[in-house]
Amino acid sequence: MKKRLLALLAILFFINLILVQDSNSYFAKTSSISSNSLTISAEYWDPKLDFYLRSDKKAVGFTISNITDYQTLKYEITYYPTNRGPQGIIGIINLSGQNELTRENFLLGTNSSGIWVWDKGMDTISIKVTLTNSSSETNILESQIDY
Numbered sequence: 001m002k003k004r005l006l007a008l009l010a011i012l013f014f015i016n017l018i019l020v021q022d023s024n025s026y027f028a029k030t031s032s033i034s035s036n037s038l039t040i041s042a043e044y045w046d047p048k049l050d051f052y053l054r055s056d057k058k059a060v061g062f063t064i065s066n067i068t069d070y071q072t073l074k075y076e077i078t079y080y081p082t083n084r085g086p087q088g089i090i091g092i093i094n095l096s097g098q099n100e101l102t103r104e105n106f107l108l109g110t111n112s113s114g115i116w117v118w119d120k121g122m123d124t125i126s127i128k129v130t131l132t133n134s135s136s137e138t139n140i141l142e143s144q145i146d147y
Contacts, residue, residue: 051127051143054105058118060125060145061104068099070131070139077106078128079147082121084110122147 047070050063060077067073077089089106108125109118126144133139 047131047139047141049127049129049141049143051145053125053145053147057147058109059105059107060127061102061106062127062129062143063100063102064129064131064141065100067095067101067131068097070095070133072132073101074130074132075103076128077125079108079119079122079125081108081119083117084119087119 045066047064047066050065051060052062053060062075064073071094073093073095075089075091075093078086079088080086087108091103093101093103095101107116108122109116111117124144124146127142129141131139131141
């Protein structure tokens with residue numbers, strides 16, 4: 001009798017899990033079950049951008065993930081120091097199927113004859129990353145850091 005009751009409860013639990021998955025916020029955001037397979041929602045595969053300031057505040061870097069479907073990455077870092085005019089760092093990287101890319105040590109200053117003058121007084125530092133796939137479709141990600 002106990003075994004039948006436990007089996008019935010287990011069956012009801014799984015039926016409930018399948019029927020109410022759309023109203024359960026955890027399942028609604030993370031996965032759905034259809035045709036005996038697990039489908040992960042697109043938000044997990046969308047590119048993610050992490051933009052950060054080095055601890056000494058003299059450089060920035062970024063890591064971007066979920067970029068397997070893209071062929072090129074263009075970045076634009078902009079900031080407005082009080083000791084110089086507006087500044088920018090730009091670049092284009094050809095991607096080769098990797099899922100993640102990290103670039104670091106974009107220095108916030110200028111060098112003349114081996115002497116660095118570090119930029120100061122920025123409120124924020126911004127980055128704009130444009131990813132382009134083989135069909136020339138683009139995905140733009142932006143972030144900023146409070147200096």
